[in-house]
Amino acid sequence: MGAEALSILVSHVRLDGWLNYAYRALKSDRDGLRLECRLDAAESVPWLLDVIFTVEGRVRPYHKYLAWELREHPLAHWEAPELLGLLTATLDGDPGAIRETFARVSAVCAVFDGELAEPVLRPVIDGWGDGLALFRR
Numbered sequence: 001m002g003a004e005a006l007s008i009l010v011s012h013v014r015l016d017g018w019l020n021y022a023y024r025a026l027k028s029d030r031d032g033l034r035l036e037c038r039l040d041a042a043e044s045v046p047w048l049l050d051v052i053f054t055v056e057g058r059v060r061p062y063h064k065y066l067a068w069e070l071r072e073h074p075l076a077h078w079e080a081p082e083l084l085g086l087l088t089a090t091l092d093g094d095p096g097a098i099r100e101t102f103a104r105v106s107a108v109c110a111v112f113d114g115e116l117a118e119p120v121l122r123p124v125i126d127g128w129g130d131g132l133a134l135f136r137r
Helices: 003-011 014-030 034-055 063-072 080-091 095-114 122-126 129-135
Strands: none
Touching (some): 003 014, 003 034, 014 129, 034 080, 063 080, 080 095
C-alpha cells in the first residue's frame, strides 16, 4: 500500500478519528443520551468512509455518488447493500451497527496490515486499550 494511504489513515488520523466518534456515540448510548449518540454517530461516517475507501486504495466518492459507486465499482471487503445498511443504521445511532462496523473495520485493517512489513493500523486500534470493550459488547 502506498505512502499516501498510510498518510491518510495514520498521519491524518482518519482511523483514529473514526474510532473516536464511534466511541463517543457508544458512550452516549450507554449513558442514555440518544441525541448525542446520533450526533456522534453521524459525525463518524465521513471518517469511516475515508478509512473504508483508503484501505482499498480508492478515493471516497461524494455522497451523491456513494451508492452508485458501491454498486458499479464494488469494494473488495464490503457489499453495497450491507455497507449502505450499516451506514443508515449508524446515522440512526444504532449501537449494534457501530459495533458490527467496528468488527468489519478491524478485520479489513488486519488484511491491510498483512500486506506490510510491520502493522500500522492494528496499533492504532489497540491504542484504545480498555476503551475497546465498549466496541465488543
